[in-house]
Amino acid sequence: MPTDQSASGYRPVILLVEDNLADLRLAQEVLKEANMAHELLVARDGEQAMKMVRKEGEYAGIKRPDLILLDLNLPRKHGREVLAEIKSDPQLKRIPVLILSTSKAESDVAGCYDAHANCFLTKPVALDDFAVLAGLIRDFWLHWVQLPPAPQPQG
Amino acid sequence: MAAPRAPGVTASVEGSDGSLLPHALSFAGQGDLLWLHVAADALTALAYFMIPMTLVYFLRRRQGTLSFGWAISLFAAFILLCGTSYVLGIITLWSPIYWAQGWLKLLTALVSIATAAAILPLVPRLLAMRSPEELAAANQQLAQANARLEETNHQLQLEMAGREVAERELRRSLADLNRAVAELEQFAYIASHDLQAPLRNIAGFVQLLERRYRERLEGDGLEFLDFIGQGVRQMKALIEDLLALSRVGRGAESRLEPRPLAATLEEALKPLSGQIASSGAEIVHGELPVVLAEHRLLGQLFQNLIGNALKFQGQGARPRIEIRCSAEGERWHVVIADNGIGIPPAQLEAVFAIFRRLHPQDEYEGSGIGLAICRKIAVHHGGELFATSDGEGRGSQFHLLLPQQPRLRESRPGAPDPGVGA
Numbered sequence: 001m002p003t004d005q006s007a008s009g010y011r012p013v014i015l016l017v018e019d020n021l022a023d024l025r026l027a028q029e030v031l032k033e034a035n036m037a038h039e040l041l042v043a044r045d046g047e048q049a050m051k052m053v054r055k056e057g058e059y060a061g062i063k064r065p066d067l068i069l070l071d072l073n074l075p076r077k078h079g080r081e082v083l084a085e086i087k088s089d090p091q092l093k094r095i096p097v098l099i100l101s102t103s104k105a106e107s108d109v110a111g112c113y114d115a116h117a118n119c120f121l122t123k124p125v126a127l128d129d130f131a132v133l134a135g136l137i138r139d140f141w142l143h144w145v146q147l148p149p150a151p152q153p154q155g
Numbered sequence: 156m157a158a159p160r161a162p163g164v165t166a167s168v169e170g171s172d173g174s175l176l177p178h179a180l181s182f183a184g185q186g187d188l189l190w191l192h193v194a195a196d197a198l199t200a201l202a203y204f205m206i207p208m209t210l211v212y213f214l215r216r217r218q219g220t221l222s223f224g225w226a227i228s229l230f231a232a233f234i235l236l237c238g239t240s241y242v243l244g245i246i247t248l249w250s251p252i253y254w255a256q257g258w259l260k261l262l263t264a265l266v267s268i269a270t271a272a273a274i275l276p277l278v279p280r281l282l283a284m285r286s287p288e289e290l291a292a293a294n295q296q297l298a299q300a301n302a303r304l305e306e307t308n309h310q311l312q313l314e315m316a317g318r319e320v321a322e323r324e325l326r327r328s329l330a331d332l333n334r335a336v337a338e339l340e341q342f343a344y345i346a347s348h349d350l351q352a353p354l355r356n357i358a359g360f361v362q363l364l365e366r367r368y369r370e371r372l373e374g375d376g377l378e379f380l381d382f383i384g385q386g387v388r389q390m391k392a393l394i395e396d397l398l399a400l401s402r403v404g405r406g407a408e409s410r411l412e413p414r415p416l417a418a419t420l421e422e423a424l425k426p427l428s429g430q431i432a433s434s435g436a437e438i439v440h441g442e443l444p445v446v447l448a449e450h451r452l453l454g455q456l457f458q459n460l461i462g463n464a465l466k467f468q469g470q471g472a473r474p475r476i477e478i479r480c481s482a483e484g485e486r487w488h489v490v491i492a493d494n495g496i497g498i499p500p501a502q503l504e505a506v507f508a509i510f511r512r513l514h515p516q517d518e519y520e521g522s523g524i525g526l527a528i529c530r531k532i533a534v535h536h537g538g539e540l541f542a543t544s545d546g547e548g549r550g551s552q553f554h555l556l557l558p559q560q561p562r563l564r565e566s567r568p569g570a571p572d573p574g575v576g577a
Binding site: 020022023026028029059102123125126128 | 348351352353354355356360362363366378391576
């Protein structure tokens with residue numbers, strides 16, 4: 001399904017935060033198979049993710065992500081902390097954050113929504129299901145949803 | 156202790172005094188004989204005076220503790236009087252006071268008779284009194300009995316202390332056991348949860364391989380790929396069942412509610428609809444009551460048991476499953492009966508053990524955990540689950556005894572689902 005963004009030539013930027021290489025690769029493959037026009041940024045831990053969304057240091061030149069796919073169990077900085085920092089930062093809180101975790105635990109789900117996660121997705125076990133989910137993310141978040149404009153830089 | 160004299164008698168004695176002669180005259184010319192009498196009488200008198208004095212001293216020292224004090228006093232008076240009569244005997248050698256001596260003798264006689272009269276009734280009591288030897292023996296026996304008592308007492312105290320120690324140890328072991336069970340369940344949960352992550356990857360990459368490279372594989376390669384896929388499916392079922400087992404009774408999700416059993420059954424059948432349709436199974440149930448239970452778990456129990464009933468069937472057989480429920484005392488008796496392959500009598504209990512399988516995996520698929528989950532659900536409700544069967548090939552019946560007012564076996568409200576994210 002062609003999207004508005006691809007029609008206008010804009011490739012939305014997705015930040016995928018995932019520490020496990022195999023999980024990362026699988027997610028990349030699934031996103032690739034979903035055939036969506038996007039630019040993928042990858043962070044391997046919570047601290048790196050924060051530096052990337054804040055464009056700090058070596059990441060000063062990268063694009064600001066339009067959508068964040070965030071795993072919870074991350075080294076150095078837990079996904080919940082990354083979520084809380086993004087959602088309490090006026091410059092960043094508009095960016096939709098989709099939690100993509102293996103957890104179904106009530107405490108995780110509730111905690112993430114309390115911290116203003118935009119949705120909580122449990123990673124499907126079967127690849128086919130994962131592919132379906134990737135297609136849904138593509139259609140919903142990158143086609144139907146009006147993504148927020150980037151906030152005007154302050155000061 | 157002078158006896159009163161009758162006035163008439165006194166007058167007559169005094170009236171005839173003076174005409175009498177002293178004894179000494181009888182010994183005239185025999186001085187030795189006279190002094191023999193004097194010496195003997197004096198010594199006897201001395202002894203007679205000393206005895207009552209000793210007795211009086213004795214009485215004073217043992218004041219109040221002696222049973223026969225008055226008898227002893229009387230006896231002392233009697234001896235004192237005897238002594239006095241010997242003194243008078245000496246006096247009458249020279250001075251003829253025979254009247255006084257006579258009255259004294261009379262007094263002595265009276266006191267003697269009184270003493271004898273007083274002592275006679277004491278004889279049986281004196282006889283009943285223990286001799287010092289007997290007393291000593293009795294004392295010794297008492298002391299021994301006392302020692303035995305003390306010994307028994309000591310042993311009792313030791314035994315009590317031992318029991319207290321044993322009780323403390325029992326309590327400690329029980330706490331240890333509970334902790335170990337809790338830890339094991341926590342371990343099972345975390346382990347099975349963490350096992351899912353690598354499995355998800357294996358499954359994903361196998362599927363990617365199949366999707367992209369299947370055409371380039373042939374013969375063995377395809378077969379190996381199928382085996383990997385099969386292994387992944389089995390492991391997935393195993394992990395999911397393990398997770399389900401460790402989740403039974405986890406505090407956060409425990410909720411008792413009254414709900415029609417028929418509704419729970421209907422919901423449990425939904426995921427089985429494919430199997431039911433393909434096998435042409437007939438599932439019937441009688442009237443089912445409203446039951447107070449954790450219906451999510453009860454549904455899982457139904458699903459496992461009915462799933463088993465559908466699965467364990469002979470080749471080409473048409474499954475027939477009947478569910479009925481009756482009230483038995485304060486419990487519900489739910490029976491799930493099938494016409495399947497049955498269970499050998501020796502295995503009726505073993506089938507509930509975790510990982511216990513009676514058939515090879517390629518004959519009847521399964522993790523070997525399903526019935527363990529069912530039993531845990533029953534026990535969690537304070538109920539029982541057991542199986543009966545008329546033997547192989549003759550179907551089996553699973554009996555759930557469920558308290559009508561269940562009291563959930565609370566499993567550590569302090570340990571909710573560990574929030575493991577990956």
